[in-house]
Amino acid sequence: MSKVDTGQAKPVIRNSIPVTEGREHRPLSVGTGRASAHHGELLQGVFEDGEGRLHRGLITLPLSSQESTVTFWPREERGIRTRPENRTKAARAAELTLGHLGLSAKGGELTIESAILIGHGYGSSTADVTATIRAVAASAGTILCQSTVGRLAVAAEGASDAIAYQDQAILFAHREGRPIEHFGGEFPPLVVVGFRGADDQPVDTLAMRRARYDSEEIETFRTLRGLACHSVRLQDPKLLGRVATVSACISQRHLPKADFDTVLALSQWFGACGVQVAHSGTLIGILLDANAPKAISRAGEIAKTAMDAGFADVQVFSLNAEGALLQ
Amino acid sequence: MMQNGDYLRAFETPRFARLAPNLNAACFSLMKLMPARFMVDRAEATGRLAPGGHIVETTSGTFGLAIAMLAAARGYDLTLVTASSLIDAKLTRRLQQLGAKVVAIADPKGDGNQPGRLEHLHQMLSQQADIYWPRQYDSPENRLAYARLADLIVRSFGRIDCLVGCVGTGGSLCGTGGFLRELFPELRIVAVDTHRSILFGQPVGRRMLRGLGNSVLPENVRHDMIDEVHWVGALPAYAKSHELFRTQGVFMGPTSGAAALVADWFARKNPDAATIAIMPDDGHRHADTVYNEDWLATLEDWPLGLPLEPTQIHQIRPAPETAWTRFSWNRRTLQAVLRDQ
Numbered sequence: 001m002s003k004v005d006t007g008q009a010k011p012v013i014r015n016s017i018p019v020t021e022g023r024e025h026r027p028l029s030v031g032t033g034r035a036s037a038h039h040g041e042l043l044q045g046v047f048e049d050g051e052g053r054l055h056r057g058l059i060t061l062p063l064s065s066q067e068s069t070v071t072f073w074p075r076e077e078r079g080i081r082t083r084p085e086n087r088t089k090a091a092r093a094a095e096l097t098l099g100h101l102g103l104s105a106k107g108g109e110l111t112i113e114s115a116i117l118i119g120h121g122y123g124s125s126t127a128d129v130t131a132t133i134r135a136v137a138a139s140a141g142t143i144l145c146q147s148t149v150g151r152l153a154v155a156a157e158g159a160s161d162a163i164a165y166q167d168q169a170i171l172f173a174h175r176e177g178r179p180i181e182h183f184g185g186e187f188p189p190l191v192v193v194g195f196r197g198a199d200d201q202p203v204d205t206l207a208m209r210r211a212r213y214d215s216e217e218i219e220t221f222r223t224l225r226g227l228a229c230h231s232v233r234l235q236d237p238k239l240l241g242r243v244a245t246v247s248a249c250i251s252q253r254h255l256p257k258a259d260f261d262t263v264l265a266l267s268q269w270f271g272a273c274g275v276q277v278a279h280s281g282t283l284i285g286i287l288l289d290a291n292a293p294k295a296i297s298r299a300g301e302i303a304k305t306a307m308d309a310g311f312a313d314v315q316v317f318s319l320n321a322e323g324a325l326l327q
Numbered sequence: 328m329m330q331n332g333d334y335l336r337a338f339e340t341p342r343f344a345r346l347a348p349n350l351n352a353a354c355f356s357l358m359k360l361m362p363a364r365f366m367v368d369r370a371e372a373t374g375r376l377a378p379g380g381h382i383v384e385t386t387s388g389t390f391g392l393a394i395a396m397l398a399a400a401r402g403y404d405l406t407l408v409t410a411s412s413l414i415d416a417k418l419t420r421r422l423q424q425l426g427a428k429v430v431a432i433a434d435p436k437g438d439g440n441q442p443g444r445l446e447h448l449h450q451m452l453s454q455q456a457d458i459y460w461p462r463q464y465d466s467p468e469n470r471l472a473y474a475r476l477a478d479l480i481v482r483s484f485g486r487i488d489c490l491v492g493c494v495g496t497g498g499s500l501c502g503t504g505g506f507l508r509e510l511f512p513e514l515r516i517v518a519v520d521t522h523r524s525i526l527f528g529q530p531v532g533r534r535m536l537r538g539l540g541n542s543v544l545p546e547n548v549r550h551d552m553i554d555e556v557h558w559v560g561a562l563p564a565y566a567k568s569h570e571l572f573r574t575q576g577v578f579m580g581p582t583s584g585a586a587a588l589v590a591d592w593f594a595r596k597n598p599d600a601a602t603i604a605i606m607p608d609d610g611h612r613h614a615d616t617v618y619n620e621d622w623l624a625t626l627e628d629w630p631l632g633l634p635l636e637p638t639q640i641h642q643i644r645p646a647p648e649t650a651w652t653r654f655s656w657n658r659r660t661l662q663a664v665l666r667d668q
Contacts, residue, residue: 052368215369219474223506226478230485239485242510 005134005146005164028074028106029141033134037066037116038123038163039194039285039317040278042240043228043247045221046213047171047180054218055173056210057180059228060162061192061244061276061285065317066122068114070131072139079107087112093129093156097136100144100152110135117313119202121281126160129153133164151177167320169232171225181225183232189290189321190237190273193302195311197259200282211254211279220250237289241273244287248277257284262309270302284311290321335400339364339393341476341606343483344577350594350602351484352587353476354577358607359463362498363393365472366461367401376459379403383451383460385444387413388495388538389608390463395425406451408444410434418612438531441543464496464545473502480603481510489515489597491590492605493539493582494526497548499605504552515554515600519582519589521564522650527556528643528665535561535648538608539582550661559585560648562631565617567591568610570633572618578610581617588651592636643668 044058072094080091090110098106110132116124133152137144144152149164154177162172162179169183213221224243231239245264252260257277263284267275273287286302288295299316306314339360341353355361370376380403384394387409398405405427412434419429432447434440452458463469476499480487487507492500504516523532524540527550531542536559561581568584571577579587583606590604616622623629628649637653638646643664646652656664 215468215471219471220506220509222474223477223481223510226480226482227485227510230482234485236485246509 005137005144005149028103028108028139030074031072031135031137031139032069033072033131033136033138034067034069035127035130035134035163036062036064036166037068037127038121038161039063039192040121040276040281040283041161041247042244042276043171043221043224044251044279045224045247046218047221047225049180055180056175057171057173058161058279059169059171060123060165062163062167062187062319063122063194063317064167065315066116066127068112068116068124068127068131070113070128070135071111072108072132072135073111074106074108074139077107078105080110081108082110082112084112087128089125089157090128090132093132093152094136096152096155097133100148101137101140101142103140108136108139119281120196120200120313121278121283123161123163125157126153126163129156129160130164132156147179150179153177169228171228181229183229185232185235186320188231188235188237188240190240190319191288191290191295191299191316191321192276192285192319193288193299193306193314193316194283194285195303195306195314196282196284197257198310198312200257202282211251213250217250220246237287237291238273241275241287241289243274244276245274247279248275248284251277251279255279257282259309259311260284266302266305266309270298272298272302290318335360335364335396341479344575344606346571346575346577346587346591346604347594349598349600350590350604352577352583352590352604352606353480354579354583354606354609356609357389357393357396358499358605359388359390359393360396361475362463362469362472362502363390363397363461365475366463366466366468367394367397367403369468370459370461376403377457381406381455381458383408383448383458384463385409385441385448386463387415387439388418390496391422391427392418392425394461395422395427398427399425404428406430408432408448410440410444412437413439437533439542463498464543464547467547469496469498469547470502470505473499474506476503476605477506477510480507484601484603486601487511487514487603488600489517489593489602490605491517491519491586491593491602493519493586493607494548495539495541496545497526499607501547501549501552503605505549508552516552517589517593518553518556518656519586520556520558521585522558522560522645522648522652524558527553527558527654527656528661528668529558529645532645536564536581536585538580539564539585544661550656550664551658553656554658556654556656557585557589557637558646558650558652558654559588560646560650562626562628562649563588563634563651565623565629566631566633568613568617572610577606579606580608580610580613582607588634589637 042059153160171181341355385408432443508514521540564581564585567588594602637651
């Protein structure tokens with residue numbers, strides 16, 4: 001089951017057949033791609049595949065209000081330059097995408113415009129990489145499957161998140177670039193109050209020591225995955241909140257966040273669905289049922305409490321919920 | 328996740344039966360396959376069990392059948408150590424057809440002679456270093472195996488408020504309950520035992536209901552997880568099994584009947600509580616006894632009207648096979664409960 005990537009311009013249609021391969025020799029045009037940030041994970045751990053083998057995997061919490069926009073200016077000679085300079089992962093993503101499209105002889109320049117903070121778990125690097133893949137594909141007048149975008153992103157940066165899948169709820173093997181399980185739909189309607197500890201230092205994702213989970217944790221991930229599946233199928237934000245909270249508590253044993261207990265208490269005090277974290281970052285989020293009465297005003301109260309308590313970058317955003325996007 | 332073509336993995340997977348609006352039962356054909364498969368998988372992965380290796384276990388019940396099926400399918404030698412008093416001719420025949428060696432230790436007292444069985448097993452272990460002993464009574468892997476059941480339950484039903492299950496080794500109830508309580512901290516765990524089983528503080532004696540309770544105390548029984556204990560006698564368990572078959576078409580063994588009796592009562596008393604019962608095996612092994620009117624006619628006190636509720640007790644003590652008693656355990660240790668008796 002592969003979905004067409006929709007994070008770019010409409011595909012070129014000729015003779016009613018979408019052109020999905022750009023191998024024909026026609027000039028590349030300037031292409032633009034976008035990709036959104038995320039707010040850490042709803043679940044991260046180790047999961048079994050259909051053959052009984054274990055894979056590291058995660059469920060990404062998308063944050064669509066922040067995004068990276070990349071423009072690809074094609075050239076006839078090889079080599080990728082980036083603005084700002086030295087964005088090597090994005091450059092690598094552009095090369096890989098050209099290679100995937102049979103255009104290895106081409107090159108070009110990438111302009112990366114992103115307001116996403118680096119190193120706190122917003123997925124700034126994956127957003128740049130994903131937007132780059134989309135920009136290069138757009139330049140070739142091509143659409144790619146979400147799975148192809150996800151796979152190229154991991155190839156470009158070693159580990160990635162599932163942002164290529166946008167709001168599709170998916171358990172993603174972030175070091176291999178492929179889905180472990182499609183939960184078969186969108187996330188339940190959520191309002192999230194996100195922030196980070198004021199004193200927490202940025203985390204270098206790739207340099208971070210990988211969490212070593214014990215058997216009890218690995219078996220707990222199995223049940224969390226089952227509950228996540230149920231919560232997506234029945235669009236139940238409360239149960240997804242439980243998944244995120246238990247996963248965050250396990251993360252606390254591996255990459256502790258100083259204010260975690262405070263946030264957990266805050267979530268309980270306000271009757272929220274639960275707490276999620278960036279498992280390789282400093283972000284913490286409190287999850288609310290977007291369809292519950294007064295969800296927005298409660299989110300506002302939580303945001304104010306969080307600001308008063310000294311948390312940084314406090315923001316309110318929604319996922320699969322109607323209404324204005326709040327900042 | 329289901330692995331295509333893995334018959335035994337499919338066979339370990341329960342079917343769910345809705346017994347009441349707020350009560351679902353996980354109906355297993357052979358529940359012990361779940362821990363047996365998990366333990367053999369882990370032993371293979373960690374090198375404790377080499378290809379063509381030898382497995383040994385002390386069991387007289389369905390764990391032996393499960394491990395024998397796995398040993399046959401995966402090419403291992405298997406020795407099962409049981410007691411002469413516990414030999415079930417039909418089961419032994421099946422075990423032997425699966426290639427297992429069944430060793431019956433003399434049992435003059437008729438109490439299962441667990442010390443004698445363990446002595447024999449340790450002797451084997453000392454003679455052959457690379458022999459693999461799963462230790463279903465005490466290995467934490469027995470409990471870990473039931474994350475798979477917890478996964479199946481929450482995938483199907485989401486939030487769970489109460490789990491009811493039989494206790495023999497403690498693996499299924501304490502394993503499943505532990506994982507479910509991690510997700511739902513308020514989960515109530517209700518243990519089903521039978522009279523004259525040692526597990527929850529009764530003196531050991533002859534038990535009529537096979538496959539439930541124990542005469543030794545396995546480490547996998549985690550008393551401080553348990554909210555309440557029910558002791559169900561053989562006759563109400565038989566009667567409930569009959570009712571399950573007659574009214575639902577669900578053909579289960581008598582220990583499953585005991586779990587259904589308790590779960591049904593709990594679900595009636597707590598109509599808002601999403602309740603799950605674990606039912607460990609199907610009725611076929613009991614076709615000549617529990618489901619045979621001639622055999623039942625030989626029992627004193629049969630037929631028995633289905634009791635509607637348990638007798639609440641405050642002093643733990645054995646009761647006749649017609650009785651069903653209940654005790655508020657309140658997540659205490661065995662020591663703490665016995666101290667207050």
